[in-house]
Amino acid sequence: MKAEVPGTRKATVIEKPELAVELLKQAGRILVITGDGVSMDLPKRPLLDYVVEISEILNAHIATSSTAYAKIRKRLSTVTWTPPMEVSHRAADPEWMGLDGKGPYKTVVFIGFPYYMEWLILTGLKNFAQHIKTISLDRFYQPNASWSLRNMSANEWEQFLETLVDKLKT
Amino acid sequence: MSRKDLYVKLREATTTLGVLRDVEISIDRVIYEEFEEPMGPTPTPSIRVLRNWDHILLKRYRPFYMPFCELCCLCTFGKCDLSMGKRGACGLDMASQQSRIVLLACCIGASTHTSHAKHLIEYLIERYGRDSPIDLSEGIGVEAPITRLVTGMKPRTLRDLEDVLSYVDNQLIHLLASTHTGQEGDALDFESKVLHTGMLDHLAMEVADIAQISVMGFPKSDPDAPLVDLGFGTVDRSKPVIMVVGHNVPSAASIVDYLIENGLLGQVEVTGLCCTAHDAARYNPRTKIIGPISWQVRYIRSGLPDVVVVDEQCIRTNLIDEARKVGAVFIATSEKNCQGLRDRTEDPADEIVKDLIGGREDGVLIFDPEKVGEVAVRVAMTLASKRRKYKEGAISKDAIVEQAKRCVKCMECLRTCPNNLPIMDAVNAAAKGDLSLLSSLYDQCIGCLKCEGVCRAKLPIHSMIVWADDVFERETFKIRSGRGAIRDTEIRAVGGPIVFGEIPGVVAFVGCANYAYGGRDVYEMAEEFAKRRYIVLASGCAAMTLGMYKDEEGKTIYERFPGSFDAGGVINVGSCISNPHIAGAAIKIANIFARRPLRANYEEIADYVLNRVGAVGVAWGAMSQKAASIASGFWRLGIPVIVGPHGSKYRRALLGRSDREEDWFVYDARTGEKVYCGPAPEHLFYMAEGKEEAIVMIAKLCMRPNDTTKGRAIKLSHYIDLYRKFYDALPEDVHLFVRTMADIPITMKDEILAFLKEKGWREKTIPDPTLLPRLIRRRE
Numbered sequence: 001m002k003a004e005v006p007g008t009r010k011a012t013v014i015e016k017p018e019l020a021v022e023l024l025k026q027a028g029r030i031l032v033i034t035g036d037g038v039s040m041d042l043p044k045r046p047l048l049d050y051v052v053e054i055s056e057i058l059n060a061h062i063a064t065s066s067t068a069y070a071k072i073r074k075r076l077s078t079v080t081w082t083p084p085m086e087v088s089h090r091a092a093d094p095e096w097m098g099l100d101g102k103g104p105y106k107t108v109v110f111i112g113f114p115y116y117m118e119w120l121i122l123t124g125l126k127n128f129a130q131h132i133k134t135i136s137l138d139r140f141y142q143p144n145a146s147w148s149l150r151n152m153s154a155n156e157w158e159q160f161l162e163t164l165v166d167k168l169k170t
Numbered sequence: 171m172s173r174k175d176l177y178v179k180l181r182e183a184t185t186t187l188g189v190l191r192d193v194e195i196s197i198d199r200v201i202y203e204e205f206e207e208p209m210g211p212t213p214t215p216s217i218r219v220l221r222n223w224d225h226i227l228l229k230r231y232r233p234f235y236m237p238f239c240e241l242c243c244l245c246t247f248g249k250c251d252l253s254m255g256k257r258g259a260c261g262l263d264m265a266s267q268q269s270r271i272v273l274l275a276c277c278i279g280a281s282t283h284t285s286h287a288k289h290l291i292e293y294l295i296e297r298y299g300r301d302s303p304i305d306l307s308e309g310i311g312v313e314a315p316i317t318r319l320v321t322g323m324k325p326r327t328l329r330d331l332e333d334v335l336s337y338v339d340n341q342l343i344h345l346l347a348s349t350h351t352g353q354e355g356d357a358l359d360f361e362s363k364v365l366h367t368g369m370l371d372h373l374a375m376e377v378a379d380i381a382q383i384s385v386m387g388f389p390k391s392d393p394d395a396p397l398v399d400l401g402f403g404t405v406d407r408s409k410p411v412i413m414v415v416g417h418n419v420p421s422a423a424s425i426v427d428y429l430i431e432n433g434l435l436g437q438v439e440v441t442g443l444c445c446t447a448h449d450a451a452r453y454n455p456r457t458k459i460i461g462p463i464s465w466q467v468r469y470i471r472s473g474l475p476d477v478v479v480v481d482e483q484c485i486r487t488n489l490i491d492e493a494r495k496v497g498a499v500f501i502a503t504s505e506k507n508c509q510g511l512r513d514r515t516e517d518p519a520d521e522i523v524k525d526l527i528g529g530r531e532d533g534v535l536i537f538d539p540e541k542v543g544e545v546a547v548r549v550a551m552t553l554a555s556k557r558r559k560y561k562e563g564a565i566s567k568d569a570i571v572e573q574a575k576r577c578v579k580c581m582e583c584l585r586t587c588p589n590n591l592p593i594m595d596a597v598n599a600a601a602k603g604d605l606s607l608l609s610s611l612y613d614q615c616i617g618c619l620k621c622e623g624v625c626r627a628k629l630p631i632h633s634m635i636v637w638a639d640d641v642f643e644r645e646t647f648k649i650r651s652g653r654g655a656i657r658d659t660e661i662r663a664v665g666g667p668i669v670f671g672e673i674p675g676v677v678a679f680v681g682c683a684n685y686a687y688g689g690r691d692v693y694e695m696a697e698e699f700a701k702r703r704y705i706v707l708a709s710g711c712a713a714m715t716l717g718m719y720k721d722e723e724g725k726t727i728y729e730r731f732p733g734s735f736d737a738g739g740v741i742n743v744g745s746c747i748s749n750p751h752i753a754g755a756a757i758k759i760a761n762i763f764a765r766r767p768l769r770a771n772y773e774e775i776a777d778y779v780l781n782r783v784g785a786v787g788v789a790w791g792a793m794s795q796k797a798a799s800i801a802s803g804f805w806r807l808g809i810p811v812i813v814g815p816h817g818s819k820y821r822r823a824l825l826g827r828s829d830r831e832e833d834w835f836v837y838d839a840r841t842g843e844k845v846y847c848g849p850a851p852e853h854l855f856y857m858a859e860g861k862e863e864a865i866v867m868i869a870k871l872c873m874r875p876n877d878t879t880k881g882r883a884i885k886l887s888h889y890i891d892l893y894r895k896f897y898d899a900l901p902e903d904v905h906l907f908v909r910t911m912a913d914i915p916i917t918m919k920d921e922i923l924a925f926l927k928e929k930g931w932r933e934k935t936i937p938d939p940t941l942l943p944r945l946i947r948r949r950e
Contacts, residue, residue, distance in 0.1 A: 007240025016383035065863040070898035
């Protein structure tokens with residue numbers, strides 16, 4: 001798996017959507033942090049559709065500073081405009097009660113970021129927030145997450161997300 | 171400050187002690203104190219002196235570390251794995267290691283500016299004399315605000331500036347020493363040293379810029395500094411072309427001098443990139459600026475420059491290879507950047523010219539600026555006609571299509587591109603004859619050539635992107651030449667409106683051109699705030715980028731907005747080393763407008779700026795270690811800095827927590843009472859993912875505890891309006907910034923009142939804010 005690996009530990013690869021389903025179902029309280037990339041169109045549907053559907057099924061709060069915020073808010077009430085740096089910094093605090101004030105998150109899911117920015121935020125959480133697990137659902141392998149997808153083409157990625165949503169629904 | 175060397179030689183002297191023969195007495199300097207202002211509490215502070223202030227800042231703005239590397243390999247104990255809570259063999263933990271690396275980066279940055287300043291001052295003293303006066307303009311009474319603030323010195327001549335740099339040298343040695351194995355072990359104390367380094371960096375930069383402004387004929391605080399040509403398309407292709415790159419101007423200035431002295435000005439195009447271009451244009455406005463750092467390779471590949479002259483800093487280190495490919499001659503001029511070339515400094519110019527034209531050497535090292543000037547001009551004038559075949563651009567459109575057919579679709583270009591540009595898709599479209607996707611990458615390509623390095627088909631990808639369309643060839647813009655410092659008279663006029671919030675903020679676009687989504691973002695941000703009548707400042711590569719876009723009437727931002735330090739002004743202060751004029755303006759507001767003592771009074775002035783001066787720095791494409799140290803200098807002074815997404819690679823942010831009420835208390839200087847002031851400014855060092863987020867954050871970070879109700883209402887109206895524009899909602903933290911009913915923008919009153927009610931908002935006191943107990947006037 002090609003990636004810029006910063007140290008001795010790297011993310012476990014999520015090869016199949018089934019594993020992602022299991023991880024997310026057992027993840028506890030989930031926060032989804034999504035970037036400007038959420039506005040991109042995948043070959044079949046906009047990425048935003050998948051992010052909203054996954055968050056909705058998992059009852060997860062979305063944090064974003066993306067310009068897609070208004071679109072997400074129209075479909076989901078559990079979204080807060082929060083820049084990724086701010087919310088990650090807060091998530092690193094084990095006493096932080098979350099965006100809804102209901103308690104700390106157990107798992108943070110990342111999707112829709114510039115590769116390097118996500119890479120760095122994840123290394124911050126990996127080293128300074130060991131109370132939370134991180135999952136990257138982005139298209140390229142993120143070694144600093146707890147779990148990450150492998151490098152894949154846009155078609156493969158969409159196929160993965162599509163299956164993930166289907167299996168989460170069932 | 172005035173100093174004189176004293177040297178006495180006595181052949182014979184009769185004294186009460188006896189007869190003295192052949193006595194020589196040498197006293198290095200005699201200092202005459204001429205600074206009417208009494209010395210403040212912290213002259214030439216050592217590392218520990220301002221540590222208390224640093225810790226006040228760092229308690230509120232906590233580091234969020236993002237380790238770029240989880241290992242330490244700086245000593246033979248290692249490699250040590252510091253991840254997941256482990257410590258290295260020396261005892262250091264991950265947070266301390268990250269802050270240590272940040273300190274190292276800042277020491278590199280500050281040393282680079284200091285070294286630049288020292289070389290420059292040595293050159294200027296040799297050329298203009300040690301007693302040449304510091305003279306910035308008639309409108310400048312406080313000639314060196316940072317020097318006065320930090321050292322307590324009031325420099326009058328170039329000689330005095332040497333003393334300032336001696337202090338900087340001394341401190342940098344101690345700071346670098348603290349990064350050695352087995353020294354500092356606390357992350358926040360490393361961070362305090364980072365802030366100290368940044369302060370020193372601003373000092374060194376100020377020294378360098380006021381020296382060159384004083385004696386080299388640069389614009390002196392002139393709001394109407396000349397508009398100069400910017401862009402590749404402004405170069406006259408029929409003339410010999412010299413390209414200067416770097417930051418230290420003597421060689422470029424000497425090229426201009428040689429042309430003038432020999433009646434050749436106008437016959438040779440002097441063109442530049444990066445800060446040397448800024449300063450060469452300040453020296454002579456006929457110098458043409460090609461663009462920022464990312465334009466270096468495309469310009470050489472265009473084949474237009476006949477001679478490439480490099481000095482120091484931010485020069486692509488294998489530029490010489492690119493020059494060789496197009497038969498251009500390469501001249502290196504700095505001890506810090508010798509490029510493996512033969513030192514020809516002592517050789518006669520005739521011989522050097524003969525060797526270069528004859529092809530016996532394709533590059534030389536010359537440390538004498540005057541000789542560089544002569545050699546560069548003579549070689550360019552002879553070589554230009556022989557190099558015609560190179561001057562038609564790197565690659566034709568037909569050749570791009572043919573090259574593109576060789577792509578093996580390995581995706582390595584996409585994976586390695588710092589901006590994740592869809593290069594492979596663009597190349598494959600080009601192979602089918604459609605060059606539009608390739609040309610659409612032009613504005614986002616930072617010219618790093620990493621794609622070419624990994625390409626299995628060895629495609630000249632950067633050239634293919636640049637010449638897929640004629641955008642580069644058509645670049646013809648105007649930029650206002652760097653004006654230098656802000657006049658005291660301007661400060662008097664706008665100090666009040668800034669401190670009270672009626673001018674909603676001062677936004678400075680600084681730093682490098684490592685933009686994640688192209689330079690247009692920076693231009694659009696600057697334009698947004700200029701239209702809203704903030705004061706917009708710019709320097710370095712960012713100042714060039716601002717000039718590289720036009721409105722529908724074909725005018726650049728510098729042609730549309732005035733160059734005065736006033737609401738709606740867009741001011742290019744100059745090169746990287748002109749950045750202290752931005753910090754200096756904030757300092758002068760405290761000193762000239764508010765009459766706070768300036769001399770060696772760092773804490774009080776920084777406290778004033780943090781609580782009262784709504785200034786924000788934006789280094790959207792910050793790349794270098796110098797940018798890191800420049801930012802640190804702003805932080806210590808209480809000025810927040812926002813960087814673009816690539817800025818996350820600086821590996822730590824300094825973030826406030828608006829949800830922690832206890833972090834946002836200040837003293838009311840009138841009573842000594844601790845008062846909640848709201849999260850203003852909320853962060854000190856912040857990375858934004860996109861332009862929209864940055865714009866909203868800029869407006870928010872301009873708020874200060876001291877804003878009057880009218881000022882706060884104006885600032886809030888901009889913040890809310892911008893947030894609405896991009897996110898179509900009311901910001902969810904508005905209640906934190908409304909202190910009294912009068913703070914509420916009148917046109918938004920009903921909506922905000924309803925929101926405040928929902929949040930359980932209560933009216934608060936507006937303090938006379940300070941974080942320093944010693945500034946409390948009366949305790950209750």
